């Protein structure tokens with residue numbers, strides 16, 4: 001009678017264990033069968049009703065049933081845990097043979113590449129690379145460069161004024177003045193930097209662009225030094241067959257002043273679409289530093305002389321890479337930048 005009951009408990013428990021879907025279900029079965037208020041405990045409590053001769057047998061059977069259920073529970077637990085682990089591993093599987101995600105490498109901007117090249121050429125000739133402020137005093141941007149109060153260059157149409165005396169520099173030439181004022185001679189400098197003009201954006205204009213200023217001040221510097229230096233630069237930058245030509249020009253801070261043309265590196269000077277049939281392309285302004293400019297910055301023009309030049313960085317970048325629209329340099333479209 002008790003034996004039948006025990007058999008039933010065993011059969012029911014084993015069946016439940018077999019069908020348990022997870023560890024919680026297993027635990028519920030353990031509690032309901034083996035727990036303090038479980039079915040087996042009930043049986044043990046009713047042992048007092050069993051005859052003394054039968055008791056050892058029944059006791060033995062209870063132990064057997066408990067051991068069998070415990071063992072089956074343990075196996076089932078292991079089984080469920082192993083299945084869970086398999087599922088977890090499957091979910092975390094990484095296919096190491098898949099190609100890696102592509103990372104896009106940044107590229108040096110063409111302006112920057114050209115600037116580096118220009119700096120390399122001039123530092124190779126003993127020049128120092130210096131910098132000046134983008135927010136500048138009217139004095140340095142105009143006054144000290146021999147550009148008097150009513151000069152058209154000071155027109156508010158061209159210059160971004162911040163106050164009456166403070167502006168966004170319209171050229172890198174004020175760095176000349178700042179270097180001369182330091183009073184350390186001789187000077188051999190280039191000063192690359194951003195300049196600002198209130199221009200409408202089009203293929204050749206932008207309100208913000210870059211110039212590379214150059215200046216040499218020493219004893220006995222002549223126009224021949226200027227020509228030799230800039231010709232050397234042109235040949236190194238554009239190729240050794242490049243020819244240069246100086247045309248008279250006017251800048252307030254140089255006397256005499258000139259613009260330098262280079263033979264078109266596309267057609268070699270025969271004339272093509274690129275140089276608009278001219279065979280020559282203008283690349284910079286230059287001249288001998290005006291004695292009055294030297295004087296204003298505390299340099300004796302009887303003892304020292306010098307030359308200066310100003311290169312439009314975007315201009316020579318467009319030429320070098322044969323780009324026909326300056327706006328491309330500012331949009332930073334990676335499809336464009338990737339080409340350099």
Ligand code: DAH
Nearest residue numbers: 171173285286287308309310
């Ligand atoms: N500052 C001039 C400009 O913005 C360029 C220039 C011309 C600079 C002649 C010079 C120079 O140093 O000698 O148009």
